[in-house]
Amino acid sequence: MVLADLGRKINAALAQINKEPIIDEKVLDALLKEICHALLEADVNVRLVGNLRKNVRTTVNIQELAAGINKRKIIQKTVVDELCKLVDPGVEPYIPKRGKQNIIMFVGLQGSGKTTTCTKLAYYYQRKGWKTCLVCADTFRADPVQIAHEGVEKFKKEGFEIIIVDTSGRHKQEAELFEEMKQISTVVNPHNTIFVMDGTIGQAAEAQAKAFHETADIGSIIITKMDGHAKGGGAISAVAATHSPIIFIGTGEHIHDLEGFDARRFVSRMLGMGDISGLMETVQDLKLDQNKNLMKNLEQGIFTIRDMYEQFQNISKMGPLSKMMQMVPGMSELNLQGSDELGAQRIKRLMTIMDSMNETELDSDGKIFQQQPARILRVARGSGTSVQEVEELLVQHKSFQGMVKKFGGNKGILKGMGPGTDPSKMSPQKMQAKMAQMQKMLPRGMAGMDMNSLMRQMMGGGGGPGAPAMPDLSQMQNMMKQMGLGGGFPGGGGRR
Numbered sequence: 327m328v329l330a331d332l333g334r335k336i337n338a339a340l341a342q343i344n345k346e347p348i349i350d351e352k353v354l355d356a357l358l359k360e361i362c363h364a365l366l367e368a369d370v371n372v373r374l375v376g377n378l379r380k381n382v383r384t385t386v387n388i389q390e391l392a393a394g395i396n397k398r399k400i401i402q403k404t405v406v407d408e409l410c411k412l413v414d415p416g417v418e419p420y421i422p423k424r425g426k427q428n429i430i431m432f433v434g435l436q437g438s439g440k441t442t443t444c445t446k447l448a449y450y451y452q453r454k455g456w457k458t459c460l461v462c463a464d465t466f467r468a469d470p471v472q473i474a475h476e477g478v479e480k481f482k483k484e485g486f487e488i489i490i491v492d493t494s495g496r497h498k499q500e501a502e503l504f505e506e507m508k509q510i511s512t513v514v515n516p517h518n519t520i521f522v523m524d525g526t527i528g529q530a531a532e533a534q535a536k537a538f539h540e541t542a543d544i545g546s547i548i549i550t551k552m553d554g555h556a557k558g559g560g561a562i563s564a565v566a567a568t569h570s571p572i573i574f575i576g577t578g579e580h581i582h583d584l585e586g587f588d589a590r591r592f593v594s595r596m597l598g599m600g601d602i603s604g605l606m607e608t609v610q611d612l613k614l615d616q617n618k619n620l621m622k623n624l625e626q627g628i629f630t631i632r633d634m635y636e637q638f639q640n641i642s643k644m645g646p647l648s649k650m651m652q653m654v655p656g657m658s659e660l661n662l663q664g665s666d667e668l669g670a671q672r673i674k675r676l677m678t679i680m681d682s683m684n685e686t687e688l689d690s691d692g693k694i695f696q697q698q699p700a701r702i703l704r705v706a707r708g709s710g711t712s713v714q715e716v717e718e719l720l721v722q723h724k725s726f727q728g729m730v731k732k733f734g735g736n737k738g739i740l741k742g743m744g745p746g747t748d749p750s751k752m753s754p755q756k757m758q759a760k761m762a763q764m765q766k767m768l769p770r771g772m773a774g775m776d777m778n779s780l781m782r783q784m785m786g787g788g789g790g791p792g793a794p795a796m797p798d799l800s801q802m803q804n805m806m807k808q809m810g811l812g813g814g815f816p817g818g819g820g821r822r
């Protein structure tokens with residue numbers, strides 16, 4: 327993601343002031359110049375960048391700051407606050423209400439990713455247990471207004487809670503598009519109109535957002551295509567043009583590639599500081615607390631084969647592992663997109679093997695297979711795999727057990743995240759402590775690595791027992807293996 331470049335540049339500028347012996351006007355000017363330059367390069371609107379510079383200068387008055395006050399900290403905090411303001415209009419988005427009918431209308435230009443995003447959003451709510459449906463008024467036929475109206479009325483009668491209306495962006499004339507949008511809006515009377523914007527459009531974003539804002543009562547924004555080469559800065563201007571909050575960003579073409587948006591978390595992730603509360607929410611979404619046995623086991627550092635099976639089931643529902651990894655402080659710079667397919671395929675394969683295990687085996691810690699190797703042959707035959715693959719699964723399980731001991735247990739990261747914990751209510755101190763704890767758990771020497779060669783090493787299947795030892799990379803590979811990613815399986819590949 328190109329935003330990571332922006333984050334890196336801002337980070338470097340912020341870090342630079344730590345090296346300056348004296349913080350004076352000159353240092354502040356140089357810092358602001360660097361930051362503004364980076365923002366402009368990322369296509370953030372010139373006026374917004376100018377505002378940011380002015381606001382920082384107003385808030386941080388070097389002359390008036392008393393001696394002894396930590397000027398560096400004040401400058402850094404002010405810059406982060408201003409970056410957050412860029413993407414946060416200070417307006418609360420519409421929150422759907424349970425048990426009610428929430429009509430959500432999508433608008434946006436052709437190709438912005440509307441239809442894809444409607445589907446992702448419908449799936450997002452469905453996964454969370456809402457009765458959800460889609461009205462496809464995104465049609466070539468001449469009667470989209472009627473289709474939208476009839477569709478919404480039908481689903482209202484049937485008691486759907488989330489009714490998403492997709493509209494068309496295929497018009498030769500902008501005026502026609504806006505007229506149709508108005509007519510559909512009148513007949514479906516949406517609770518929330520979501521403006522979908524392509525994250526790659528750069529400086530054109532502001533004018534486009536303004537035009538939509540003047541016609542439709544835009545309630546929220548979703549920015550798509552924030553994977554790949556989106557500079558993203560242009561789309562940020564949409565917030566200022568519409569005074570509407572970004573609620574999600576699209577980060578790929580798959581149904582899971584929709585991420586909730588929160589200004590502070592976004593900036594924190596962009597600056598490589600991780601997104602602990604996002605990670606905690608994701609972990610909570612795994613509904614560990616509904617599985618009392620697992621929670622109890624984790625706290626004691628126990629992890630049976632069945633636990634692994636259930637976690638794979640949950641993870642498959644949650645979407646790509648790379649999304650979770652990017653929330654870990656220091657991991658955001660790793661572009662793990664390509665490994666998702668591989669991870670998903672691998673998980674499926676491993677689950678097939680576990681499907682052929684009996685109750686005793688599933689509830690065991692895996693040692694039973696070493697004691698009675700005939701079981702391995704039986705499972706391999708039953709699952710249509712090979713002895714080697716079953717053995718690989720057992721190795722995988724063992725490394726997960728190690729991970730659970732590290733992350734779980736009394737001092738683990740999962741401690742305090744049991745049933746009823748709400749990460750959004752966690753105190754900043756506790757959040758900070760968790761973050762520091764996670765950072766300590768990361769493999770040594772990750773910072774400053776050549777990411778390309780790291781990716782080559784991880785995905786190239788060069789790892790696994792027997793591979794030449796690489797001090798930093800082997801640790802990284804281990805971690806990736808433990809998370810179920812990377813080509814590090816012994817004899818990688820197997821039958822697929």
Ligand SMILES: Nc1nc2c(ncn2[C@@H]2O[C@H](COP(=O)(O)OP(=O)(O)OP(=O)(O)O)[C@@H](O)[C@H]2O)c(=O)[nH]1
Nearest residue numbers: 436437438439440441442495550551576577578579
């Ligand atoms: N990489 C990436 N591609 C996306 C994302 N969202 C949508 N796309 C792709 O963008 C293209 C256009 O998406 P659509 O959903 O058809 O766009 P639309 O706005 O509905 O377009 P019309 O139906 O023509 O109005 C498709 O190829 C999608 O797969 C995203 O977040 N990332």
